Amino acid sequence: MAGQTLYDKLWHNHVVVQRDDGSAVIYIDRHLLHEVTSPQAFEGLRLAGRPLWRRDANLAVPDHNVPTEAVERSGGVAAIADPVSRLQVQTLDDNCRDYDIVEFEINDRRQGIVHVVGPEQGATLPGMTVVCGDSHTSTHGALGALAHGIGTSEVEHVLATQCLIQQKMKNMLVRIDGALHRGVTAKDVVLAVIGEIGTAGGSGYAIEFGGDVVRGMSMEGRMTMCNMSIEAGARMGMVAVDDTTLDYVKGRTYAPRGAMWEQAEAAWRELHSDDDAQFDRVVVLRGEDIKPQVTWGTSPEMVLPVDGHLPDPAMIDNAMQRAAVERALQYMGLQAGMSITDIRPDRVFIGSCTNSRIEDLRAAAAVVKGRRVASSVKQALVVPGSGEVKKQAEAEGLDQIFIEAGMEWREPGCSMCLAMNADKLGAGEHCASTSNRNFEGRQGFGGRTHLVSPAMAAAAAVAGHFVDVRNWQEQ
Amino acid sequence: MKSFTLHSGIVAPMDRANVDTDLIIPKQFLKSIKRSGFGPNLFDELRYLDEGQPGQDCSTRPLNPDFALNKPRYRGASILLARANFGCGSSREHAPWALEDFGFRCVIAPSFADIFYNNCFKNGILPIVLDAAIVDTLFQQMYASEGYELSVDLEHQRVTSPSGEIYSFEVDEFRRHCLLNGLDDIGLTLQDAEAIRSYEQGLRKRSPWLFDAIR
Numbered sequence: 265m266a267g268q269t270l271y272d273k274l275w276h277n278h279v280v281v282q283r284d285d286g287s288a289v290i291y292i293d294r295h296l297l298h299e300v301t302s303p304q305a306f307e308g309l310r311l312a313g314r315p316l317w318r319r320d321a322n323l324a325v326p327d328h329n330v331p332t333e334a335v336e337r338s339g340g341v342a343a344i345a346d347p348v349s350r351l352q353v354q355t356l357d358d359n360c361r362d363y364d365i366v367e368f369e370i371n372d373r374r375q376g377i378v379h380v381v382g383p384e385q386g387a388t389l390p391g392m393t394v395v396c397g398d399s400h401t402s403t404h405g406a407l408g409a410l411a412h413g414i415g416t417s418e419v420e421h422v423l424a425t426q427c428l429i430q431q432k433m434k435n436m437l438v439r440i441d442g443a444l445h446r447g448v449t450a451k452d453v454v455l456a457v458i459g460e461i462g463t464a465g466g467s468g469y470a471i472e473f474g475g476d477v478v479r480g481m482s483m484e485g486r487m488t489m490c491n492m493s494i495e496a497g498a499r500m501g502m503v504a505v506d507d508t509t510l511d512y513v514k515g516r517t518y519a520p521r522g523a524m525w526e527q528a529e530a531a532w533r534e535l536h537s538d539d540d541a542q543f544d545r546v547v548v549l550r551g552e553d554i555k556p557q558v559t560w561g562t563s564p565e566m567v568l569p570v571d572g573h574l575p576d577p578a579m580i581d582n583a584m585q586r587a588a589v590e591r592a593l594q595y596m597g598l599q600a601g602m603s604i605t606d607i608r609p610d611r612v613f614i615g616s617c618t619n620s621r622i623e624d625l626r627a628a629a630a631v632v633k634g635r636r637v638a639s640s641v642k643q644a645l646v647v648p649g650s651g652e653v654k655k656q657a658e659a660e661g662l663d664q665i666f667i668e669a670g671m672e673w674r675e676p677g678c679s680m681c682l683a684m685n686a687d688k689l690g691a692g693e694h695c696a697s698t699s700n701r702n703f704e705g706r707q708g709f710g711g712r713t714h715l716v717s718p719a720m721a722a723a724a725a726v727a728g729h730f731v732d733v734r735n736w737q738e739q
Numbered sequence: 740m741k742s743f744t745l746h747s748g749i750v751a752p753m754d755r756a757n758v759d760t761d762l763i764i765p766k767q768f769l770k771s772i773k774r775s776g777f778g779p780n781l782f783d784e785l786r787y788l789d790e791g792q793p794g795q796d797c798s799t800r801p802l803n804p805d806f807a808l809n810k811p812r813y814r815g816a817s818i819l820l821a822r823a824n825f826g827c828g829s830s831r832e833h834a835p836w837a838l839e840d841f842g843f844r845c846v847i848a849p850s851f852a853d854i855f856y857n858n859c860f861k862n863g864i865l866p867i868v869l870d871a872a873i874v875d876t877l878f879q880q881m882y883a884s885e886g887y888e889l890s891v892d893l894e895h896q897r898v899t900s901p902s903g904e905i906y907s908f909e910v911d912e913f914r915r916h917c918l919l920n921g922l923d924d925i926g927l928t929l930q931d932a933e934a935i936r937s938y939e940q941g942l943r944k945r946s947p948w949l950f951d952a953i954r
Contacts, residue, residue, distance in 0.1 A: 280935055280938040281931050285913045285916070287911065289928060291935070291938055293942075293949050300769050301830070301832070303772035304773065304774040307772075307774075314929075318939075320950060320951055320952065321949075321953075323953050346770075348770040348771070348794070349770055351772065352771075355772050366953050366954065386952075387953060389949075392949070397830060397832075398829075398830060399829050399854060412854075413830035413854055414854070415831070415832035415854065415857065415858035415861060416774070417832060417858065417861035417862070418857075418861070420925065421924065421925050424925050424929070425925060425929055426935060427935055429928060431911060463757055463824060463827060464823060464827065464850060467824065467850060467851075467852060467853055468853065494854075497824065497852065497853070499853045499854055518953055519948075520947075520948035524947060524948050525948075527948075528948050531945075531946065563757050563759075584756055584822065588755065591755070682761075682766050683766060684770065691790075701759075701828060703759045703761040703828060704761070704762060704784060705761060705762070705765055705784045706761050709784065
């Protein structure tokens with residue numbers, strides 16, 4: 265029998281019932297909840313008169329709607345100006361109280377973006393199945409977990425049964441060999457992967473990220489990679505457990521301790537693909553080939569290296585592709601053939617579940633330290649991923665570096681990644697954003713998103729246009 | 740859940756690849772704590788010329804005359820014909836809720852994003868994967884013929900065109916069974932409650948750290 269992949273192992277460890285029709289009842293170890301995709305699930309539970317299956321498997325945190333501006337934020341839920349947002353956050357509080365689910369409420373220091381909070385608190389751990397009503401749940405795969413987003417019906421399913429009915433995915437290995445150039449980060453790597461396989465390339469697959477580049481990455485970097493698996497079409501991305509994983513997990517609030525840690529570590533050490541494991545598809549990139557990446561269009565696959573030029577629809581034979589490029593150029597207000605470095609962002613957003621962890625903020629701060637945001641940039645927002653990240657950044661003085669550079673230092677939340685709160689782009693505005701989606705209207709009606717790494721966003725803020733951060737002289 | 744057995748209806752086009760769930764239902768409408776009423780905001784940014792707000796009366800908003808669903812010939816459409824990777828992006832179930840509330844019972848495309856595909860089945864919507872060349876043919880036929888209708892038979896897994904061509908499609912057995920019978924899959928899973936409890940007992944021994952940590 266051929267060896268097992270990491271995904272195979274995680275899957276087999278969680279099969280409760282294998283059905284003849286190919287579906288399986290899969291046990292869910294950790295269920296994360298936020299305010300947007302849970303209210304209808306709790307309502308469904310109530311209407312059906314079903315109890316919660318297992319209280320201690322759940323953890324909730326409001327993140328999508330929360331204001332990040334300090335004054336509005338300081339008043340808690342009651343002070344959220346938008347009444348519709350307020351009701352949604354309040355509903356999460358009410359549901360968690362009714363069902364006795366632990367919630368980090370709006371001004372709890374542990375509050376933050378659910379995918380930053382989970383690993384940070386040790387609430388998501390290696391070997392777990394982790395689900396949440398949010399597609400970026402793939403983030404937690406960085407810990408060697410089987411983690412994916414679900415819809416609201418499945419949120420209700422998990423609340424009621426602690427299980428999901430699933431079909432096993434195919435296996436894809438994305439291997440990044442070699443080493444990265446200075447200034448090239450996990451964000452650039454994952455954008456390059458999406459550019460390579462396309463935004464539907466991972467559909468039907470569970471992706472494992474491997475190779476020397478990934479082995480050499482911090483947990484923050486691996487989370488950035490796994491976070492954007494969904495932008496490559498894969499519901500889940502994951503990385504094998506190694507010393508980096510264990511060092512990260514050890515000592516976190518909800519992580520096991522003492523003898524239980526020893527037992528857990530022994531089990532977690534098995535969480536890697538066997539040498540003779542078979543993958544249905546293998547994609548290999550060379551780290552040395554990857555340059556800083558910038559998206560120019562309205563799909564994450566519309567991405568180029570920073571020294572690239574925008575495509576010319578006239579040169580594209582395939583009619584569907586040509587139409588897509590034409591539409592994207594028109595929406596983005598950009599011309600065929602222009603240089604990426606000629607794109608001038610009106611706003612800069614550093615944050616989101618992709619890039620709001622301490623390492624991301626350090627990288628951005630290193631670039632802006634002692635410099636000023638260009639006068640052509642209307643706003644540069646820095647939104648830490650959690651209260652804990654914020655506290656750490658302030659202890660390191662990063663907040664002061666940002667403020668002195670003319671950037672805004674905000675309270676934690678999803679913020680301008682999806683603009684459900686007050687942080688949004690105006691119509692026609694370009695944004696250098698460390699988030700994950702450049703869809704039409706994503707960051708605000710008519711807004712134009714360019715996805716980049718934190719260092720690239722910071723450099724664009726200072727220069728007033730995209731620049732190759734590999735040439736940046738840090739002061 | 741509504742069952743799906745046989746359905747015939749007018750076909751409307753969504754003629755672009757990689758339609759994401761932000762496009763299907765923009766984020767401001769996700770603030771609702773209800774699961775109904777999303778239909779008027781389906782494809783909001785394409786359908787209207789202004790920026791939509793939750794709770795707004797959409798009947799007085801300026802319509803985009805170029806958008807297919809605003810054209811009289813597609814009025815009453817219940818089958819959406821789409822391109823590759825339909826429903827990519829966010830896991831928001833508000834996307835199938837909006838399609839269903841608008842009146843769509845079926846989406847036909849060469850491929851779907853995984854989470855969206857799964858969410859459709861939970862809401863009585865049948866997503867059908869057909870070969871890209873067949874979808875292309877259907878687009879051509881639809882554009883050529885006003886009032887173009889397709890018939891969908893889930894029991895026999897086939898789509899029939901007005902001229903009688905039959906296109907077979909695949910759907911996994913469990914999803915098909917639930918949709919044909921309008922079954923609540925939570926109820927089905929709870930029939931395995933004993934197996935779940937027994938699995939949990941084993942898990943507690945194997946991985947005790949998974950229990951009682953968050954309290």
